[in-house]
Every structure is written in structure tokens, then in C-alpha cells.
Amino acid sequence: MKAEYINPFVTSAISTLKQFIPGMEVNRGKLAVSSAPSQSLGTATYIGISGDLEGRVIYDMNRVTAVKIASEMNGEKIPGLNELVRSTIQELGNIITGNASAKLHKQLDGKHIDITPPSLIVGEDMEISDSISDKYLQVPLETNLGNIIINVNIKESS
Amino acid sequence: MVVTTDDEHLLTLGNNEDxxxxxxxxxxxxxxxxxxxxxxLESFDAEVIATAENGKEAVALVEEHGDELDFLTLDITMPEMDGLTALEEILKIEPELKVLMVSAMGQEDTVKESVMKGAKHFVVKPFQREDVFNRLEKVLKG
Incomplete structure (x- = not known):
């Protein structure tokens, strides 16, 4: 997998978070290669990529961070991981991925990219694994609301 | 993007032909x-008479309420039926209905496809309140 594929997701994540939550502090961590299966933080949004590229993206965070981010995005304090938190975190992943696909479309001379509706998987001791490849590129975002790990596994469609 | 009480009701779409x-x-x-x-939309003084959470529900919504609607906002990436397919079906039922696409899928070819299929305008998520208002004004009064 090419490292250039992950950058649009990272920049879209930073700009989307800052647009929804003005004043949010977001720092990009170091790129790493993760061997699947890897341990999830507990609240993972899965989005499939298809078209001229194929694969998936996973936005992983812990439950506390998910509730904090959703509370900020909704402008209200949400007490726990309810349906509104699930919907908000899924939509955050959808928007980041949609914006990133537009960047990739430009970057890759018009390659068309479709994305699936997001799925949110919540649970302790979950492992992230994949049938496409056993390697994910990972970039952590360190924020004042907690860490978000962006996992990207994309290749050109065969 | 959250609407705050401070800026509510500063922008109004006004009234329709009736x-x-x-x-x-x-x-x-x-x-x-x-x-x-x-x-x-309610802060723009529009009346939201129905919502739907996928393309199939949107088509059913237009079958039931199409003649009452001045406009409809339509997402693209949805389960059951995506927004571009729903757009075609909706315009078969109500060819004059004004549809504003609101989607994170801002790829140039997707925007063009939406317009080719009959959408009046396209707003990319995440959006600013003023962006939505300005596009709606163009859709409704242009």
C-alpha cells in the first residue's frame, strides 16, 4: 500500500474536526505500519472503499473520547454512548472519508472512489483484522478530547 | 457547524408563491x-414536513408528500438506495421538485453526475450555515 493514500484521510480528519469543534487541539502523530489483527480502542467506525481503489478505513477511539467528541459536535453534554453518539461518530467518519475521497480523486487524476455507509463497532477487547491485507497504515491524532487512530488499508482495484 | 441561538433567525428564506x-x-x-x-432549515423559517433515512424511504416520502414540497435535501451515501439512484426516482415522480444534494462526496464527477441527473445544487459536508442558506436562495429564487 502506498503511503500517499493515507495523507488525504489525515488532513481531512484534522480539518473536519476543527470545523465541527472550533478551538480543538489536534496533533498528527507518527505514521506506523500495523500488522493485523491489532487491538481496537473500543469504538471503531468502519468504512469501505470501492471503485478505482478498494479497501477500508477505520477510525478508532475509546468510548470516553467518542462521547466527548459527540457532545462537542452536538453542542450538548451527552452522558454516555447512546444512539446520538453512535450516529455522530459514524457521520464524522463518513464526512472525513468523503472529503478524503475527493482529495484522492484530484491527486490520482480523476480516479473514481465510492464509499460505503459507515458501520460502528463498539466493544472491549476487539481486534481489527482484514481479508485484503494483513498490514494497515496508521496515523494517530492526539487531541485534547483523546486520541483517534486512523487506519487505512487501500490498494488499486485489480 | 452547530447552529447557535445567537445566529438563529438572522437569515430567512421568506415565503413561497402561496x-x-x-x-x-x-x-x-x-x-x-x-x-x-x-x-x-427551521432557523431559516422553512417548514420541515418529513424526513427519511435512505433512498427508498425518500422515494416513498415524495410519493406521499411530493406535491406539498418546495424543496428536498438529499444525501448520497446511504443504505438501501443511494442518493443518486433516489434522485432519478424522485424526479420521475415530481419532475419540478427542487433537490439540493448535501453530501461529503464532493468529487467533481459526483457533483457533475448529480447535476446531470437533475439536482439543482450541491453542498459539501461539513458545511457552514451561510453556504446552505446561499445555495437554497439560489435554488428557490434563482
């Missing part, structure tokens, strides 16, 4: 986005 508030529907699979769009 002298009534514009009537609309919101189609998006995200409850978070529906909540935000409904609140935003």
Missing part, C-alpha cells in the same frame, strides 16, 4: 445530520 413558509424534507441516514439540518 405566501407560506417553504416546505421541505430532509433525507440523510445520519440522525446527527438530520437533527442539524432540520434545526438549521
Amino acid at each position: 405566501g407560506e413558509p417553504f416546505k421541505c424534507a430532509v433525507v440523510d441516514d445520519s440522525a446527527f445530520m438530520v437533527k442539524n439540518l432540520v434545526r438549521m
Whole structure:
């Protein structure tokens, strides 16, 4: 997998978070290669990529961070991981991925990219694994609301 | 993007040809986005008469309420039936209905395809309140 594929997701994540939550502090961590299966933080949004590229993206965070981010995005304090938190975190992943696909479309001379509706998987001791490849590129975002790990596994469609 | 009470009601779409508030529907699979769009549209003095969470529900919504609607906002990436397919089906039922696409899928070819299929305008998520208002003004009064 090419490292250039992950950058649009990272920049879209930073700009989307800052647009929804003005004043949010977001720092990009170091790129790493993760061997699947890897341990999830507990609240993972899965989005499939298809078209001229194929694969998936996973936005992983812990439950506390998910509730904090959703509370900020909704402008209200949400007490726990309810349906509104699930919907908000899924939509955050959808928007980041949609914006990133537009960047990739430009970057890759018009390659068309479709994305699936997001799925949110919540649970302790979950492992992230994949049938496409056993390697994910990972970039952590360190924020004042907690860490978000962006996992990207994309290749050109065969 | 959250609408705050400070800026509510500073922007108003006014009335339709019947002298009534514009009537609309919101189609998006995200409850978070529906909540935000409904609140935003109501702050523009539009009346949201129905919502749907996928393309199939949107088509059913237009079959039932199409003749009452002045406009409809339509997401693209949705389960059951995506927004571009729903757009074609909706315009077969109500060819004059004004549809504003509201999607994170801002790829140039997707925007072009939407317009080719009959959408009046396209707003890319995440959006600013003024962006939605300005595009709606163009859609409704242009």
C-alpha cells in the first residue's frame, strides 16, 4: 500500500474536526505500519472503499473520547454512548472519508472512489483484522478530547 | 457547524408563491445530520414536513408528500438506495421538485453526475450555515 493514500484521510480528519469543534487541539502523530489483527480502542467506525481503489478505513477511539467528541459536535453534554453518539461518530467518519475521497480523486487524476455507509463497532477487547491485507497504515491524532487512530488499508482495484 | 441561538433567525428564506413558509424534507441516514439540518432549515423559517433515512424511504416520502414540497435535501451515501439512484426516482415522480444534494462526496464527477441527473445544487459536508442558506436562495429564487 502506498503511503500517499493515507495523507488525504489525515488532513481531512484534522480539518473536519476543527470545523465541527472550533478551538480543538489536534496533533498528527507518527505514521506506523500495523500488522493485523491489532487491538481496537473500543469504538471503531468502519468504512469501505470501492471503485478505482478498494479497501477500508477505520477510525478508532475509546468510548470516553467518542462521547466527548459527540457532545462537542452536538453542542450538548451527552452522558454516555447512546444512539446520538453512535450516529455522530459514524457521520464524522463518513464526512472525513468523503472529503478524503475527493482529495484522492484530484491527486490520482480523476480516479473514481465510492464509499460505503459507515458501520460502528463498539466493544472491549476487539481486534481489527482484514481479508485484503494483513498490514494497515496508521496515523494517530492526539487531541485534547483523546486520541483517534486512523487506519487505512487501500490498494488499486485489480 | 452547530447552529447557535445567537445566529438563529438572522437569515430567512421568506415565503413561497402561496405566501407560506417553504416546505421541505430532509433525507440523510445520519440522525446527527438530520437533527442539524432540520434545526438549521427551521432557523431559516422553512417548514420541515418529513424526513427519511435512505433512498427508498425518500422515494416513498415524495410519493406521499411530493406535491406539498418546495424543496428536498438529499444525501448520497446511504443504505438501501443511494442518493443518486433516489434522485432519478424522485424526479420521475415530481419532475419540478427542487433537490439540493448535501453530501461529503464532493468529487467533481459526483457533483457533475448529480447535476446531470437533475439536482439543482450541491453542498459539501461539513458545511457552514451561510453556504446552505446561499445555495437554497439560489435554488428557490434563482
